[in-house]
Amino acid sequence: MCRLFALTSREPVSPMLAIDALNVMKEGHDGSGVGLFLSGLGGPFEELKGHPILSGIFTDAGLKRVYEYMAERGHRAQYSAMFKPETVPPVGTPKRGTYASLAYKMSDEWRALPKAEQDRALVQMRLDLRAEGEESGEIMVFSLWPDTIMIKEVGDPMAIGEYLKLDREELHARHILAQGRQNTNYAINLYACHPFFIEGISTMTNGENTAFIPIKEYLQSRGVTGYQGYQSDSEVFTHIAHFATKKLGLDISSYKHVITPMNDEEMAGHPDREFLSNLKKSCRKLIIDGPNCVIGCLPDGSMFMAQDRKKLRPGVVGGDPKKGIFAFSSEICGLNAAIPDRDKTQDFQPMHLDTAIVGPDCREVLKCSQKDPLRLQR
């Protein structure tokens, strides 16, 4: 079973903190892969907040092609965090090339576009580059978005962390999602590694999504750029979060109402019963059947955790509001390793109706129950 660990902090921290936590939870994953999502970046990227960052793995030819591609469209690289490992890769990890995060100053035409168009264009660019890379094998692109870096690699998280020197200051971030992968139903494919990302929203999951095919077909039929690929049965969770928040304008506390709606009895006395019952019907295709624990991060830096209805996957949230650091973990030992001196009585293990949310200010864990009145929808 994959292990999940997420950190959200007021000050940028090293991703190795999350990797260490994954290492403590090693019993639960086989070290067949690791994925990292970093946002709220510190270091040199902090200065370049509005500039989209392209992150991925490139061969020399691939990198050249990326520069050409971006230059053709008038986008200029502002800053690059490149890492080309010289050492022998850990067992099971192929030697690939350059792990790069390139911050771009986008063209004047792009900047003249309305926000929604800009976002769509960024997604399209990422998909175009990914398609080109899949053909040539020279380019792998995981994200192209402001203030976001994604790193994915096959192998043991700790070994990969050391191999890729993830402790570098340029990778320090306020919001980190990290997953230690347990290879299960599918062949190892880097694009299948968690976390997944679309337009500022990233989620990761453990378990299996048995409703994958109907959900995938439904999302693909929505005509949203970026709802494609689907190398993992859990990738749909990210897109559901995107669909619910960006396309339907729902608050993230409603995410659970979409993926695991309440049954009739639970809904009976709810003040928003009519809305919720209609939402359940119209989003019926997005109901998941787990078992899953979903941890995700939103564009504003809020982090959340929710489970399947049966709660067959555990999860725990805890942290230190004074220091402004909170962690979401699939195992309590991971949380203990990352934030040992927290007030453990305040740890929260969300149950089947709960969503745990920590805002970007990292002051408290907001515990939303599906039985609560709905928060204001955006």
Added chain:
Amino acid sequence: MLAERPITPSTLSRKDLPWQIKWDINTCTKCGRCTSVCPVNAIELGVFRKRDIKAPMGLSAKPTTEFSTFYGIRQRTDPAYACIGCAMCNMVCPNNAIEPQRQDDSTTLQFQNNRGGQSRTRGGRRNNSESLLDQIKFIRISMLTDPALDAGRHEFEIRTLLGRVLSPENEIKCFHENGWKPPVREIYPLVIGGMSFGALSPNMWEGLQMGVAYLNEEMNMPVRMCTGEGGCPPRLLRSRFIKYVILQIASGYFGWDEIIHAIPEMKEDPCAIEIKYGQGAKPGDGGLLMWHKVNNLIAAIRGVPKGVSLPSPPTHQTKYSIEEAVAKMIQSMSMAWGFRVPVYPKISASSTSLAVLNNLVRNPYAAGLAIDGEDGGTGAAYNVSMNHMGHPIASNLRDCYKALCVAGAQNEIPLIAGGGIGKHGNLAANAAALIMLGASMVQIGKYVMQAGAGCLGSEKDRCNVCNIGVCPKGITSQDPRIYRRLDPEKVAERVVDFYLSFDTELRKVFAPLGRSTSLPIGMSDALGISDKDVADRLDIKYVI
């Protein structure tokens, strides 16, 4: 019987009949029950004369001839009275002295079935014992990484939606603007398909209604039953139980006068309105209630004279095309109940199903599409229609579901699949397979008669006399002397029994697949079949 029988082109010997009566003279008590119960008079009491020649030993005494007479059972060989294999004779025989036996090599009768230039009509089944649905396996079973759910303990939500569901975007918009929303019913995914009052005997119909009411009110299973075209008894129309009923309207409009007159006095809305364009077993053909079954009661409810055959035309001027239906029928039916009742058409699975569906997707009032496959049973149809016409349900349904996926409307228009579900008793497995191929719900007719009332029909052309009012079990007869055999209470009990066991079996399929909180509509990755061509056609996995 004549000593010298005429031998004409249509003369048959007993050997030529597919069902032959085996009668044992030694155990027969000659009570006569078998001959009186035989629905087609295939057997009759016979007086047999036997000549016995006694040849004494020696040369002097001459042989003597003795004649004896005995009584027994004679099987008639006239094609009009051929045994149908229903085995009612055996059911009433105190000693099991008599029973029909199937002779598969006797095929001659089929050349003699059509008499006086009349094609054979029959009730019942498509005489093909194959079932594609039975070959489909459920292969995506959660094992190690993902614990299978416990079918007995976990909560399951085995409900589905009948009605036009808005897209999430429109739903939220409509909620904020307080706009009109199409009506949607949350029902059990196994629906009792249209079998009309008239086609079924009053006892059978009453039994089904009682079973459905019990399931709803005592078992918390929102089961729905379609009336078929024959209308609905006035008392039911004005009762609260009408909410468990889907009213059907078809090209004959039988019974609609009664329904329309009842609208102002209805306490509840019906569950839905089904507009029937076709039946899977006889696509492109209309309904047919033969004169045998049109007694006073049926004539009164349908608003027709007694004792005349009631063929529904295959089309009617008000609904001669789906465009007409979309534009007029669906809207006017919706209007009749103040747009509070879902209205959907039912068509035979055919090459035009997709066209119909595409049309419905564009109609905001269309509440779904029922597709009936070729294996569907029907009360009366021509032999050629039942055996040779129609489209299998699986591929037709799949095509329609995939078309909905392309249009992004797969949650918006529910597909109701029927035809051949539970043909060999595997009701839950067949229903689950169709749901995973894309059906929102399935409808059954034959299975209800077989399981709920002990119908004797089979895919080997057994019985199949539903059309002429002599149903030996009283399921489809309108003759009180026959339908008194059927106890409505017992039918209701059986309906409840098989619904509950269906529910358990469905959980036993869904739980290992890891699905419990919503119906696995379109979960095609769970399905596999050992036939490559079928796997490719249905876009499911090929497994051997």
